[in-house]
Structures are given as structure tokens and as C-alpha cells.
Amino acid sequence: MTAKTLKTVFKILVITLSVFIFGCKNDSYKESVMANEVDISENFETISAEQTIAKFATEQTNVPLDLKIIKSATARYQVKNVKQATNKIKIVAREYGAYISDLRFQNDLYRKENRFTIKVPQKHFDKVMDSVNVIADFVEYENITTKDVTEEYLDIEARLKTKLEVKARYELILRKNAETVEDILKTEDKLRIIQEEIESAQGRLKYLTNKVAYSTIQIDLYESVDYKEEPKSYTKTFWSKTKDGLSNGWSFIEAFIIVLINIWPLLIIGVFSFFIIRKRLKK
Secondary structure, X not given: OOHHHHHHHHHHHHHHHHHHHHHHHHHHHHHHHHHHHHHHHHHHHHHHHHHHHHHHHHHHXXXXXXXXXXXXXXXXXXXXXXXXXXXXXXXXXXXXXXXXXXXXEXXXXXXXXXXXXXXXXXXXXXXXXXXXXXXXXXXXXXXEEEEEOHHHHHHHHHHHHHHHHHHHHHHHHHHHHOOOHHHHHHHHHHHHHHHHHHHHHHHHHHHHHHHHHEEEEEEEEEEEOOOOOOOOOOOOOHHHHHHHHHHHHHHHHHHXXXXXXXXXXXXXXXXXXHHHHHHHHHO
């Protein structure tokens, strides 16, 4: 083997060894890097969860308590006896400071129905709904809706405050600065307009306050009955005919007396004529 061949073989071995050693170092570096990445991600997830919980707790504590929520509900229930169920619901309503309005009863060949509206204080809304649910035998449906009017309420309050301040300034102008009749009339006209706007805002606030304070529950109660065909004609019983006869006889007597009262001049003339004719016949 020549010296040139030995040099070539030696170079090949050196290159192979270098590549092998470099590859082993890269593998160990990758393994360490991956391990470090796993540790970092685990710590990051733990911190993120704690921060999320803390943030949620903070948000919950900052929720405003004085929200203006209008609650309303519509429900339909099947009961065994409509009148008894209605009386029980009236007792529940009185117990929670509520009252019933707009009651409408309907009775036909298929069922008896009773529809009414309960005005209940908002704080007892859920209790009344649960109590009525217990009375029912079958719940056909229950729909509950809520409407947040907090933004509108606060906006009207702010506008009302501003209008009251403007009114106070106009009144001050009217008392101190208005000198001519024209100035007085203009100021009074402005006061009239601002007063109308104030009354409108106050009326809207009062309406929203009442709607928020008292929730509305519309309830339909129905009771199924056995179907009965409606008779084509009705025959009166003996007692019904007797009652009608007595009533008709009394009506005839009343009519006869009224007729005599109306023709009293003719009666007087007739009696007077009768006595004159009788006297002449005797002569």
C-alpha cells in the first residue's frame, strides 16, 4: 500500500469520525432544548390559569348591583279544576304581595280556560313561578324574558338632571335679568318647553321604575272536559212553562194597568155619560 493510499484512507476516517461526533452533540442539544421547552410551557399554563381565575373574581366583584331589569313570563298549565287552581294561585299571589288583573274565563264544549295576569314584586318573581308550577298538573310551556333598561334609565336620569339645571338658570334669568316684556315672554316660553321635557323624562322614569319593580306573569289555566254534543233544540219542562206563565201573567197585569192610566180621561167621560143616560132612561 502506497503512502498516497494511506493518506486517502486516513482522511476518510477523520471525516467519518467528525460527522459522527457532531451528530451526537446535536442530538443531545435537541433533547435538552425540548426538555426545557416542556418545563417552560407547564409553568406558563399554571400561571395563566391562576391569572384567569383572579381576573374572573375581580370582574365578578365589579358587577353593578343596581341593575334595572324588566322581567316577564307567559305560561300555560293544565289542571284538574280551573276554579280551585285559580283560588290557590290567588292565595299565593297575596302571600308574596302580588295581585291579579285582566282575568278572563271561557267555557266551551271541549275545555274550561282561565287567563289572567299577575303583577308580582320582582324579588318574588321566581318564588311565585315555582309555586304556580307546583299547582299545575301538566306544564305546556313556560317562557321567561328579561330586558335590561339600565342604560336607558341612567341616560334619562342624566338628561333630567341637566334639564333641571337649565330650568334653574332660566328661572334665575327671569327673576333678575329679564327687564322688558319681550325678554320675559321669551324666557317663559323657554321655561315652558324645558318643563314639558322634564315632565316627559319624569314620566318615562316612573314607567320604567314601575316595570322594574313589578314583574308580569301571564298564566293560562285549562281543564279538559268530556265532549258533549250541543242539542239542536231545547224543550221546556213543566216548571219552566209554569214560571214563564206566571211571568207573562204579571206582565199582562202591568200592561193593563198602564193602559188604564193612559186612558183615564176617556174613563171619566165614559162614567159620566153612563150616569146621564141612565138617569134619562129612568125618566
